């Protein structure tokens with residue numbers, strides 16, 4: 336099977352990923368493509384590029400990547416895969432800290448609380 340290449344950084348993406356049933360973002364740059372209406376259904380007509388805008392912390396302590404579509408602005412949360420690049424994850428965490436107040440409030444309104452603490456992010460990524 337030919338690997339698909341990333342919509343953003345163009346690197347070939349292995350189809351199988353550790354820790355997730357289906358891969359929905361690039362493990363190197365973490366960008367994604369808007370193909371799902373609901374998780375995993377591949378029904379969205381949008382096909383816009385989804386930028387990783389920050390890391391969110393779920394109540395159970397799991398970190399999620401927050402993606403926002405550059406075309407329709409839809410925001411979605413996605414699980415981190417076992418082979419996601421750690422430096423890229425930390426870059427996204429930093430990006431989330433530097434989002435405008437307006438954008439942070441927009442995310443809060445839909446129940447997404449950004450992880451703005453580097454130590455917590457690192458502990459969640461490597462602590463267990």
Ligand SMILES: [Zn+2]
Nearest residue numbers: 341344361364
């Ligand atoms: Zn990529």
Ligand SMILES: [Zn+2]
Nearest residue numbers: 369381404407
């Ligand atoms: Zn979209």
